[in-house]
Amino acid sequence: MKNLLLSDIIAANRASGETLKDKKRYKIVILSNLTCAPVKDILEYCIRKEGIHACVTFGDYDNIVQDSEKYKDANILIIFWELSNTIEGFHYKANIMEQKEIDDLISKIKSDIDLVFSFVQDSSLVIFNTFSTLLFNHHYLRENNFDTICRILNGYVLKNAPKNTFLIDIDKVIAQTSIEKSVDFRFYYSSKSLYTVEFYKNYSKHIKPIILSANGKSRKAIIFDCDNTLWKGIIGEDGINGIEMSAKTKNGIIFEEIQYLALELNKKGVLLGVCSKNNPDDIKTVFETHPDIKLKENNFTITSINWNDKVSNLQDIAKKLNIGLDGLIFIDDSDFEVNFVREKLPQIKVIQVPKNLHEYPPILREASRDFFNISLSSEDLKKVYEYQQQFKRDDERQKFVNLEEYLKSLELKIEHFVDQNDLTPRIAQLTQKTNQFNLTTKRYTETDIQKYTDNPNARVFAFRVLDRFGDYGITGVCIVLFNFEKQLAIIDTFLMSCRVIGRNVEYKFFTFLVDYLSKLNIKSLDATYIRTEKNQQVVNFYEKLNFHICSSSDSEKKYRLPLKKYIPTNIKYIKIDY
Amino acid sequence: MEKSVESRVFTILSNIFNEPIEKINKKSSPDTIASWDSLSHMKLVIALEEEFNIEFSDDQIVDMISVELIFSNLKDFNIQ
Numbered sequence: 001m002k003n004l005l006l007s008d009i010i011a012a013n014r015a016s017g018e019t020l021k022d023k024k025r026y027k028i029v030i031l032s033n034l035t036c037a038p039v040k041d042i043l044e045y046c047i048r049k050e051g052i053h054a055c056v057t058f059g060d061y062d063n064i065v066q067d068s069e070k071y072k073d074a075n076i077l078i079i080f081w082e083l084s085n086t087i088e089g090f091h092y093k094a095n096i097m098e099q100k101e102i103d104d105l106i107s108k109i110k111s112d113i114d115l116v117f118s119f120v121q122d123s124s125l126v127i128f129n130t131f132s133t134l135l136f137n138h139h140y141l142r143e144n145n146f147d148t149i150c151r152i153l154n155g156y157v158l159k160n161a162p163k164n165t166f167l168i169d170i171d172k173v174i175a176q177t178s179i180e181k182s183v184d185f186r187f188y189y190s191s192k193s194l195y196t197v198e199f200y201k202n203y204s205k206h207i208k209p210i211i212l213s214a215n216g217k218s219r220k221a222i223i224f225d226c227d228n229t230l231w232k233g234i235i236g237e238d239g240i241n242g243i244e245m246s247a248k249t250k251n252g253i254i255f256e257e258i259q260y261l262a263l264e265l266n267k268k269g270v271l272l273g274v275c276s277k278n279n280p281d282d283i284k285t286v287f288e289t290h291p292d293i294k295l296k297e298n299n300f301t302i303t304s305i306n307w308n309d310k311v312s313n314l315q316d317i318a319k320k321l322n323i324g325l326d327g328l329i330f331i332d333d334s335d336f337e338v339n340f341v342r343e344k345l346p347q348i349k350v351i352q353v354p355k356n357l358h359e360y361p362p363i364l365r366e367a368s369r370d371f372f373n374i375s376l377s378s379e380d381l382k383k384v385y386e387y388q389q390q391f392k393r394d395d396e397r398q399k400f401v402n403l404e405e406y407l408k409s410l411e412l413k414i415e416h417f418v419d420q421n422d423l424t425p426r427i428a429q430l431t432q433k434t435n436q437f438n439l440t441t442k443r444y445t446e447t448d449i450q451k452y453t454d455n456p457n458a459r460v461f462a463f464r465v466l467d468r469f470g471d472y473g474i475t476g477v478c479i480v481l482f483n484f485e486k487q488l489a490i491i492d493t494f495l496m497s498c499r500v501i502g503r504n505v506e507y508k509f510f511t512f513l514v515d516y517l518s519k520l521n522i523k524s525l526d527a528t529y530i531r532t533e534k535n536q537q538v539v540n541f542y543e544k545l546n547f548h549i550c551s552s553s554d555s556e557k558k559y560r561l562p563l564k565k566y567i568p569t570n571i572k573y574i575k576i577d578y
Numbered sequence: 579m580e581k582s583v584e585s586r587v588f589t590i591l592s593n594i595f596n597e598p599i600e601k602i603n604k605k606s607s608p609d610t611i612a613s614w615d616s617l618s619h620m621k622l623v624i625a626l627e628e629e630f631n632i633e634f635s636d637d638q639i640v641d642m643i644s645v646e647l648i649f650s651n652l653k654d655f656n657i658q
Contacts, residue, residue, distance in 0.1 A: 005625065005628040005629060006621060006624050006625045006628055007589070007590045007593045007594060007625040007628070007629065008593070010593045010594060010621070010625075011593040014593075014596065035617065035620075037617040037618075037620060037621060038620075038621055038624065186636055186639065187620055190636070190639070190640075191616060191617075191620055193620060196624075197624055197628070
């Protein structure tokens with residue numbers, strides 16, 4: 001997009017809108033006290049390129065407070081609140097104001113901020129750009145009144161922003177663009193339009209990870225080659241003493257930073273893997289004995305060290321991790337491997353270690369934006385460990401002749417939770433990230449979940465699965481809506497993390513659910529399967545539970561189950577708490 | 579062959595105002611193109627500047643409210 005002209009972006013955006021017209025709209029509403037017309041096509045295009053049918057609309061000019069209450073059906077609200085236009089000419093008037101006048105204005109703006117935050121707190125998701133004086137004040141050595149006001153208000157915003165609101169430091173976007181290229185004062189004075197096309201391109205790119213994450217499209221694992229990727233040198237040729245990865249050497253310093261960056265990602269819950277053509281023992285020796293190695297074997301969820309081609313190895317890695325190829329980033333130094341994987345597996349984002357090594361850490365930092373997740377939960381941090389338990393379970397699995405016997409040996413347990421507030425972040429995250437075992441694939445934010453939790457005509461069920469190897473954590477969600485008058489319940493969402501697929505816990509949970517609903521005097525249960533590219537595995541889930549089909553099309557199937565027709569599953573090897 | 583100035587300008591107008599290129603001619607103006615308002619005019623100015631790598635003055639921006647006037651202002655940059 002960087003090199004596209006505005007006119008071309010507008011044309012390309014119109015075309016991509018046509019391609020995506022059958023997909024559900026992702027509604028972006030921009031509230032502003034500026035004219036920001038060019039952002040529409042640029043932001044839409046930037047997001048539509050990722051297969052999301054983004055549609056931008058604007059609130060009324062300079063109506064941020066009033067409009068923040070209005071757009072309840074927006075998927076995301078973006079607030080461009082330009083301090084210099086809070087009162088006409090604020091950026092120059094502020095500097096000769098008396099203290100009293102400044103204090104009054106600050107408290108007026110604070111109360112506007114309070115109103116906006118209270119209005120948007122039950123919106124799905126909000127982006128709020130923090131205030132900036134950079135475009136007007138970058139010349140000055142000393143902080144002036146306008147700077148002080150800005151600093152105080154940003155402190156206030158930081159302290160009071162609701163949980164669903166992401167604060168975007170707009171100065172970072174200006175810095176990336178350069179001040180000169182960010183602003184076009186011609187249009188500021190004639191049309192109250194401040195920012196340039198260049199700025200909006202960078203801004204769109206900057207906030208893209210938030211929107212991707214809200215649509216379940218963040219990446220999940222990063223797979224490294226070893227030689228000249230995790231360290232300088234080739235272990236098979238240079239030997240253990242010949243490879244470099246410490247700040248003590250000219251090239252090693254880069255690889256030390258790379259290893260720390262990988263550790264940082266790992267700590268945030270990103271899965272690490274190795275895919276290298278090498279002798280496994282050589283690599284093991286490096287991880288176990290090299291004095292400068294920062295990454296240890298237990299940081300890696302998966303390793304694939306052999307002489308097979310990397311395309312097969314990466315496919316195998318995705319399969320073992322149970323994530324799509326589009327969840328992977330792969331890093332390698334070799335032209336051959338990079339081109340081969342790019343050509344055969346275009347869903348994988350492939351990064352080549354640059355020839356100029358100083359460019360390597362910034363490239364990795366930029367790529368790590370792809371892992372951005374709007375809900376950070378403690379589950380992420382546990383995930384790395386859980387996958388390792390999973391591989392232990394898989395080893396165990398091979399010992400048993402049939403699945404039933406294996407499942408019995410796991411000593412599975414389900415713990416259920418109903419409308420439990422402290423699980424909201426995790427539940428929202430599951431709705432955002434779960435693709436395969438997800439009957440309706442409705443993406444919800446924490447605010448959305450909270451609304452269901454608080455609604456007496458809805459129940460948010462969550463369940464945790466445990467077995468003798470460990471705790472899988474909260475891995476299942478079911479949202480049920482009620483029409484008590486009609487004695488009817490409707491399953492809005494039913495999903496399970498891929499970590500617990502294949503253990504029949506869904507059937508056990510369902511028996512529990514039917515029992516729960518019967519106690520509420522519910523007579524029939526409606527459900528829907530909405531087809532996506534990834535949820536083929538549950539296409540007949542409701543059929544298996546004896547639901548009958550009410551209507552069926554290519555994109556969805558609607559079902560009903562009279563509860564008395566339900567045949568409880570007789571799975572004795574899973575315990576569930578009642 | 580390099581595209582003529584005329585066809586480059588017409589393409590931009592067609593993209594910005596979402597009108598078929600056949601409907602755009604030298605007489606086009608906000609009177610003939612409904613979506614040519616002050617906001618889309620700003621986009622038009624930016625798009626022309628990007629296309630020809632120029633920067634219009636404040637007066638030129640206000641002046642260019644028809645295709646003929648666009649051509650005459652481009653002439654000031656020796657673009658014709």
